[in-house]
Each structure stands twice: as structure tokens, then as C-alpha cells.
Amino acid sequence: MSEILANESARAAFTALSEAVANGNIPGAVAETRRLVDGGAAVSGILDLGLVPAMDKVGAKFAAGEIFIPQMLLSAKTMQECMKVLEPLFKKGDKTTKGKVLIGTVQGDLHDIGKNLVAVMLEGAGFTVTDLGVDVSPEKFVQKASEVEPDIIAMSALLSTTMPAMSKTIKALQDAGLKDKIKVMIGGAPVTEKFAGEINADLFAPDAGAAVIKVKEALNLA
Numbered sequence: 001m002s003e004i005l006a007n008e009s010a011r012a013a014f015t016a017l018s019e020a021v022a023n024g025n026i027p028g029a030v031a032e033t034r035r036l037v038d039g040g041a042a043v044s045g046i047l048d049l050g051l052v053p054a055m056d057k058v059g060a061k062f063a064a065g066e067i068f069i070p071q072m073l074l075s076a077k078t079m080q081e082c083m084k085v086l087e088p089l090f091k092k093g094d095k096t097t098k099g100k101v102l103i104g105t106v107q108g109d110l111h112d113i114g115k116n117l118v119a120v121m122l123e124g125a126g127f128t129v130t131d132l133g134v135d136v137s138p139e140k141f142v143q144k145a146s147e148v149e150p151d152i153i154a155m156s157a158l159l160s161t162t163m164p165a166m167s168k169t170i171k172a173l174q175d176a177g178l179k180d181k182i183k184v185m186i187g188g189a190p191v192t193e194k195f196a197g198e199i200n201a202d203l204f205a206p207d208a209g210a211a212v213i214k215v216k217e218a219l220n221l222a
């Protein structure tokens with residue numbers, strides 16, 4: 001009986017967090033995240049049951065014309081503030097460098113929450129991550145890849161209109177003679193395994209957890 005009550009109160013807490021993020025209530029969402037962390041909730045639960053569903057709800061409302069860019073931005077900011085509470089927990093992981101990853105959101109695309117999540121989880125898993133931010137041109141990926149000499153280049157896209165920039169970046173890496181030396185991973189909500197195959201990307205990951213597994217497998221660390 002007490003377990004059911006505990007589960008119900010956890011569910012209520014995740015719902016409260018989700019609503020606070022969807023409503024752009026930064027203090028409320030941060031307090032709810034802290035409460036869940038202090039109560040021993042798993043980070044994966046906070047993400048999968050609280051934060052990510054909130055953004056899906058926001059996206060659906062935006063697509064239906066019920067909210068507009070400012071509200072979407074406020075929810076994104078709210079999620080980012082909650083992520084700051086979670087980040088130290090990711091970084092408690094293995095500190096030995098397992099390899100180098102160069103990550104960025106592709107040209108024309110300003111969405112960075114998923115990319116940041118991938119970056120922080122890779123860091124937590126012991127990889128050295130260089131984050132190029134958003135709207136990263138193929139030329140910038142190539143230039144930084146020459147400097148950093150990463151094992152993996154990780155590209156994120158959230159817009160179907162920016163997916164072609166992934167292909168352009170892979171071509172630019174080929175032209176620069178870097179593609180054979182570096183494995184390319186792609187991901188983001190509209191990206192599929194099939195698309196990865198079509199553009200000659202080496203790896204595809206549907207979410208941040210899978211991204212860590214794919215990178216480990218690619219570097220024979222799994």
C-alpha cells in the first residue's frame with residue numbers, strides 16, 4: 001500500500017515538474033527538480049517522466065498554434081535551468097578520458113537542449129567533449145576537427161529543413177580528407193537510422209543514452 005502511495009506521489013511530482021516546465025515557471029520547475037533529486041529520484045526518471053514530456057507538450061501546442069515562440073523559449077529556458085541542477089549528477093561518472101568528441105547543432109538550427117544532453121552524458125561517461133554550440137557550419141566542423149582531432153563528430157538537428165546540413169558537413173569532411181579518420185554520429189528528433197545510412201553517417205542514436213552506447217561501441221569500449 002505504502003509503495004503505491006510512494007509511486008503515486010512520485011508520479012504527482014513528475015507531473016508537477018512537467019507542468020512547471022511547460023508553463024515556463026522557472027522557480028517552480030527548479031524547486032521541483034531539486035525536490036525530486038533530494039528525494040532520490042533517478043536522473044533518467046526526471047528526464048523521461050518530467051522534462052522531456054514537457055517539451056513534447058510545448059512542441060505540440062506550438063504546432064497547434066496555441067502558443068508562440070516566446071512561450072516556447074521560456075519553456076526551453078526553464079528546462080535548461082532544471083538541467084543545471086542535474087548536470088553535477090551526470091558528471092559524477094568516470095573521469096578517465098576515453099576519447100574525444102566534437103559536437104554541435106548543424107547550420108541553420110538553434111535547438112540545443114538535446115545536443116547539450118548528449119554532450120553532458122558523454123562527458124559523464126568519460127569522454128572529452130568539445131561543444132561548438134548551435135548553427136555550426138560545415139566549414140567550422142572541418143576547421144575544429146583539424147584542430148581537435150576527435151574520434152567522433154556528433155551532429156544534432158531538430159528541424160527537417162536543417163537535416164541536409166548534416167549531409168553537407170559529411171561531404172566537407174570527405175573533401176578535407178577527414179572522414180576516414182573520424183566517425184560521424186547524427187541524431188535529433190527528425191533524424192532516422194535510414195537517413196544516417198543515406199548520407200553516409202557512421203552512427204545514429206535516437207536519444208542521449210543511446211548516443212553514449214553507440215560511441216562506446218564505435219571505439220570498442222563497450
Ligand code: B1M
Pocket residue numbers: 052055056057058059060062063069072073075076108109110111112113114115117118154155156157158159160161185186187188189190204205206207208209211
Ligand atoms: Co523549435 N521546433 N523551432 N524551438 N522546438 C521543434 C523542433 C518542432 C518539432 C516544434 C513543432 O512544430 N512541433 C518544430 C520542427 C518541425 C520540423 O522541422 N520537423 C520546430 C520549429 C518549426 C521551430 C521554428 C522554425 C519555429 C519558427 O520560428 N517558426 C524555430 C527554428 C529556429 C531555428 O532553429 N533556426 C524554432 C525555435 C525554437 C526555440 C528557439 C524557441 C526553442 C529552442 C531553444 C533551445 O533549444 N535552446 C524551440 C523548442 C524548445 C522546440 C521544442 C518544443 C522542444 C525541443 C527540445 O528541446 N526537446 C520542439 C518540439 C519537440 O521536440 N517536441 C521544437 C527536448 C530535447 C531533450 O529533445 O532535442 O529532441 P531533443 O533531443 C533528444 C533526441 O532528439 C536526441 O537526444 C535527446 C534525448 O535524449 N538527440 C540526439 C538530439 N540530438 C542528438 C544528437 C545525437 C544523438 C541523439 O548524436 C549526435
